[in-house]
Amino acid sequence: MTEFRSPDQEISRLRLRLVVAGLFMLVCLGLLAARFFYLQVVRFDYYHTRAEDNRIALVPVPPNRGAIVDRNGKVLARNFAAYTLDITPSQVEDLDDTIDRLAEIVDISDYDRRRFKKFREESKFFESVPIRTKLTDEEVARFIARRYLFPGVDVQARLFREYPQGDLFGHVVGYMGRINNRDVDHIEARGETANYRGTEHIGKRGLEESYEAELHGKTGSEQVEVDAGGRKVRLLSRRTAVPGNSLILTVDAGLQAVAHQAFGDRRGALVAIEPSTGGVLALVSSPSFDPNLFVDGISVADWRGLNESPDRPLLNRAIYSAYPPGSTFKPFMGLAGLSTGKRTAQQAIADAGFYMFGGHRFMDDKIGGHGMVDLHKSIVESCNTYYYMLANDLGIDGIADFMRPFGFGQLTGIDLPGESEGVLPSPDWKRKRFKKPGQQKWYGGETISVGIGQGYNAYTPLQLATALSALVNDGVMFKPHVVKYVVDPQTGARREVEPEPIRRIPLKPAHLAAVRAAMVDVNRTGTGARAFAGAEYTVGGKTGTAQVYSLKGTKYKEGNVAERLRDHSWFIAFAPADKPKIAMAVLVENGGFGSRSAAPIARQVIDYYLLGKRPAGQASEDEDAPADE
Template sequence: MIKRRAPIRDHQAEAALFASRSIVALVVVIAVFAGLLFNMYHLQVLQHEQYQTRSNDNRIKVVPLAPNRGLIYDRRGRILAENRPVLSLEIIPERVPDLADTLRRLTELLELTEQQLAQFEENRRRERRFDQVSVLERLTEQQAARFAVRQHEFPGVSIEARLIRHYPHGEALTHALGYVAKINRNDVQRLRANQQDANYAATRTIGKLGIERFYEEQLHGNVGSQQIEVDIRGRAVRTLSVQPPIPGQDLILELDLELQQYVYDLLGDMRGSIILMDPRDGAIRAMVSKPSFDPNWFVQGISNEQYRSLLNSRHSPLLNRSTQGGYPPASTIKPHLAVLALEQGIITPQSKIWDPGWFEIKGVDHRYRDWLSWGHGWVDVDTAIVESCDTFYYDIALQMGIDTISEHMMQYGFGELTGIDIHEEAAAVMPTRGWKRARFNQPWYAGETVSIGIGQSYWTSTPIQLAVATATLINRGVRPVPRLLRSISDGHVELPAVVEQKPPVVIKNQANWDVAIRAMNRVVSSIKGTAHRAFNGASFTSGGKTGTAQVRSIAQGETYNAEEIEEQYRDNAMYMGYAPAVNPEIIIMIAVENAGGGGSVAAPLARQILDYYFALEAAHANL
């Protein structure tokens, strides 16, 4: 069998095939490199700025810096609210090998409470592992010393210096100043709604009540920032730049610290409110509400036990009685009603009414008693104010009617907010027929009008409303807007509360103001005046009106005896006054709960306070 010889290889064809394949491969490589080069050009040139920014965002972190809160001073430059440095114990969880064991040993060393540990856990859940989380925000010197000695045993735990709000005068100013507390969920929602949340990025507290809340925008300031370079895990490497925060503005208030402290101490264990106000411009010199509480409790987080004690107290220390307490105005409004009766022509300065000690509505078998059981005899408007004759006002109130009374008294500000520069204010109740129908679905009765004539029935007012109404009367119709703010740190007064002036009380006969004011002066100066005993021998002239407000009605034939009824049902003692009698510079309004008569309790307090006020003004004038 003949073997077939292998064909001779065609080297030329193979070379041509290799060359063609090489060209194809080269074209593919060139195309790939061209695509890579184009993509590099696109990234490095066309989109350089975009990716550079994204790279910086991963490398550079902007950290907000909280501004220092503005300070609050009284009218003489004494500090009322300050920022005090404290030592805060803080943990970086990432640097702690065994967090549970560390917390256990810290508890043994520093006596941490369960609430403090629970607050730490809540804060830790909101922060990243490499951020500082506060464990104890106000270390005592002993705690700081104990920890410093053993700090080497606690990696990841350190003591940091912070500024926190502090109220050096505690309870005496709480209801005027308010307080700051930690920002909660409701605060965050409100800030977002107002597009202010970015300005609070580094802030831990916010104004909750009083001046602190009302002027929060001015007190807070503007957030700053610092740019820091971070590694791939977000840890700070170095600081690149700093934009310092703008501190909040300082506030100067109209309050006088010495006067406020004196009034607060004078009230002692009594419950109620005392306000001193300049009738010419509404400047509040003192505003005390008792009982009160220490606002410093809220700054770093009030304990459950402390908060329950405030919330469950039957004396309601959280209530600002000066602006939210609803009291029957009682006889303090008799001068205002007298002006109205004169204006309506129901009486004249010479008109007299016989007072046998009681008043009856025709066809009604009920007697409305005067506080003086045997009566005042023949009474004109001057005597009715000076001796506080109830029967006189029963009569004129019934003749005027509830519609006329309500419409006129609303002009003094009863039944509406006064506009004082704190948010915690109630309108109280100036009753009308419509109000009663809406509230009780009942008609208005004549007997209720009779009680309205002596400031009782459904009529309630706040002490600040009564202070404004008193100022309006002695200003002959000009109604001031009460205010706590005197000026802001730049020296210019800015009052968001005063968006417009309150309309004046307009009457046809200006002499009717004088009738009421002369009678109020005689309440103090006349031997028959209900405040004469309290002000006898005073070094200044004054005027005023006492009031004794019934908390519980007395049945027909029943006799009021304070010793036989529970304290909470005893009469409130009221006094509203002013001094000097001519061109008054100060208004005083006192409401003391369940304390007794206005002439026997409230008026003597007013005398002591006004004595102190004029002595204080004289002392400062001589400095």
């Protein structure tokens, strides 16, 4: 640090430093140039892809779900478009604040908030979640005007499922719900993950569940240019979605309505089948539920109401609940006697009003007995003693072997989910069913009870209707099915669900004729005569009463027993008798004798099906209404 220097020295030193500065600049700018070269040439492909990824989003276009209509084209399930307000949580900084501000523009209830929270927990973080569904046009307009204030929030048009028939088809059509984690696993297992991108709802019950693969369709896609806020700027290309197939059912909505209303507020089930095809004409489980409640997330109150009701409206009694068949089992037992040669049609037994077995007195329901009873009389008058004896002669294995081909105690294979097997009792079954050795043994007395349809016997109304269909269809048994056609909505091509004969049970026509004749007389002179008085067709039937509560030693008297402990009332019927078009099983829970509550329901259903008659007081409002679509 010299104190005195000449100006020339000073200048040359400064110039040196200017040169150093210039070189420094050159190096730094060279560094930048190298950086640009690296980014724009060396890594160009990478950044080009990144920019394209930024810019282009592949947006799935969920397909239009197939409609469900009854055999006459009446709409049971369809779609309607509605606007929802969606939030993409990953693009929103303060969710609660955003929702609060949104609530100043559109109605957002506590329920909406709870539902949003629940949906959010179930969805991936980058997915959009609806905060409000079914916006009014005014609400849409109000939001659109302020959209710029809400990054990550957008209005979307979505298709919602709608069930115009309300609770009438709750148990048949089922309902849709948002895809949850378990559904995701199922979709993955089916290898359909890509096809469900963009789909938010899936069939949860009924046909919506069992025909999910047909109804859903093929997801399309749109290549769109999006801005940094994720909003579409323009469409680049499109692969259209293929709409799902529609279903045309074998079910007759009119018949379903008659049957449904015939139950009133009683609990029970009805399954009516076309014996020659296995097509289900009506399938009622009462009480039912309105599937529309589930469409955009059921509210807690509604869910409690359905789930905690003692009447259990969500239970599909027609295919899931198994009941002892009671006396409706007798025609099958009678046929077993004839087919195995243990009885002839003419052979009669003397009924003293009871049957002694193993020191126990099995009572007939008619004091003093029915006198001389042959097959015909045993069915018409529903004589227990005849069947006590027959059961003893057939033995439990004989009974089980004969009944098995009719589908008793097995899944029928109907195209609805949630069917139960019921119980066709046998020593084998008992061994598997019970754990304690003492309980595993089969007792002879149990065979006697099984003979009249009590004891361990337990069948679903669907099984009974299917078995009856086989009986009245000369032993040819069809798999019951609800869907008649699967229709491609674009080409209109129909694919028929072929009636599928499961088996031909080798039965002699004479034996079948004898049983059927007896069943016809049930409704002429026997236990069903009152219900079918004045019928303009021939109809076969059989009443039944399934014990709910066994009264030891005391005589059963309805008035003394709590309503829920009363016997279940059964009726099975087919008509017309010579060439049956309809066969059905009706069960009224705690309905008492079959002749009193179940048989009149069968009468109304058959009157409507064969004659088009509606029960008095039941308006034909759906007939007058203009046909849907």
